[in-house]
Amino acid sequence: MEHESHHHHHPHGTGMRWLDITLGVAATIVSLVSLWLGLHSAHSMEKLVAANSYPYVELMRTMSGSRGSEAERVQHLMGYQMDNNGVGPARIEWVEMRFKDKPVEDITGLLDACCKAPQHDYNGLSRRGDIDGALVRPGASVQMFTWSDKGAPNRDLEALYRQMDDIDWSVCYCSVFDECYVRSSLSRKPEPVKQCKAPAVKFRPAQRGDK
Numbered sequence: 001m002e003h004e005s006h007h008h009h010h011p012h013g014t015g016m017r018w019l020d021i022t023l024g025v026a027a028t029i030v031s032l033v034s035l036w037l038g039l040h041s042a043h044s045m046e047k048l049v050a051a052n053s054y055p056y057v058e059l060m061r062t063m064s065g066s067r068g069s070e071a072e073r074v075q076h077l078m079g080y081q082m083d084n085n086g087v088g089p090a091r092i093e094w095v096e097m098r099f100k101d102k103p104v105e106d107i108t109g110l111l112d113a114c115c116k117a118p119q120h121d122y123n124g125l126s127r128r129g130d131i132d133g134a135l136v137r138p139g140a141s142v143q144m145f146t147w148s149d150k151g152a153p154n155r156d157l158e159a160l161y162r163q164m165d166d167i168d169w170s171v172c173y174c175s176v177f178d179e180c181y182v183r184s185s186l187s188r189k190p191e192p193v194k195q196c197k198a199p200a201v202k203f204r205p206a207q208r209g210d211k
Helices: 017-051 107-114 155-162
Strands: 057-067 074-084 090-099 102-104 125-127 141-148 167-174 180-184 187-193
Touching (some): 057 090, 057 141, 057 167, 074 090, 074 155, 141 155
Antiparallel strands (some): 057 074, 125 141, 167 180, 180 187
């Protein structure tokens, strides 16, 4: 009887076991290095894209007092606006304002904290309704509020003007890639955060009751 012979194919080698092992180890190392380089390159590209979309928000304060007509009375001007001096758009998530470390929710709350009066005078005040969600493109700004008593004297504005140094602020904003930062009047450098967790009291420029 004839038996079929089965031919087994073995991987080609050099015939020298130590050299085959060395070449296999070298090929594995090359593969691992290539994988590491690929991952490192991808990470570098992510950092480059993030750097090219980095927003840098600053809350700018305007204040001036000048002599005007009406027997040379002092005319006051004050305002707050957010400037984006970065290279990417900034989405404002929330703003917090504090008077002597006490959070205030709007212009009325700010005046209640600084300037006790039975009734506040908002004459000459121009304000934005809500700042949350505002998108500020690079090089642009968004005005929170401005206040001027050019038309007539305003005791509320005068009192607030004298105490502007007691007002602190914080803002949380995100890039288009949802990389978020917190910036405050107490720090010049934005602090990266995982998300913009809202404070207990958020500030909106308009007073209560406004739509």
